[in-house]
Amino acid sequence: MLKEIGSGIWQVEGPKPGPHIVVIGGTHGDERTGIEVVKSLQPMFAGGEKRVEKGKLTLILGNEEAIRLVKRATLPEHNLNRLFSDGHLAGPVLDFYESRRAHQLAPILSTADISIDIHSTALPSMPFLANLFGAKREKVYRWFGTDIVLADPDFILGGHRASTDEYVESCGGIGICFETGWEKDTSTRAVVTESILNILADQGLMKPDGPLRPPKRKYRKYQFSKRVPLTKAGFRYAGDYSGSFQDVKKGEIIGYHGDVPEIAEEDSAIVLQKSREKWAIGDELFFLARRVK
Ligand SMILES: [Zn+2]
Known part of the structure; x- marks a missing residue:
């Protein structure tokens, strides 16, 4: 059964060994889609509608304080998705919520075989993946409804390794970041939830509802x-x-x-x-x- 192991952090382990998959929404507290996806997955696994048979599933509401405030972060300069850097994680916990949260989440992310962080954009945009390319990642991200991958191997976005997916990759896991598209497009919530359930089934964590039919996509790759x-x-x-x-x-x-x-x-x-x-x-x-x- 799914247990709350920390504020806004739920975990369930199956009876058989398998991968540890972490799903995060609300790393930015005003991006409702990811928050709604985590909040719809949570009761499915807490209520027994879905069961983890293998491995471990962790569901996380990323920046809980900012989610309460309906803001990106508690202060604009405290972007949680820039705090998973070596420098910040090796140093002391700083006196603001996002620093404490990054230090709390890092040990969970460091054990993830796959992490999926769900974001959305303030302006209308096509959905896209914001993570590295490669066949092992594509096996995971192919379930999301996009054919665009925007990678940042040179850390141009944050200046250095700093996001959840970059941190998980540095720990040897697969870090996925899905930008669902425009925040105001609420239709994506059900589709994204379905994509994640398909990923969990494809990775063997749970039984699929029916035969899995992985979409075949030709990706437009950007860097x-x-x-x-x-x-x-x-x-x-x-x-x-x-x-x-x-x-x-x-x-x-x-x-x-x-x-x-x-x-x-x-x-x-x-x-x-x-x-x-x-x-x-x-x-x-x-x-x-x-x-x-
Ligand atoms: Zn975001």
């Missing part, structure tokens, strides 16, 4: 190549670059920092654009990602 921050000079786009994974050609002027053009150095896609009201000097305006063949 973060550049972070473009807002400078004191300000920024204006040279055109409409609001599309999700919108192509930009080598030499194309995307916009201007004051008078200085931001020119694409190679054929890329523009990703993770920040909405204007969230712009802050030093923070990213957007990222560029190159297509990987």
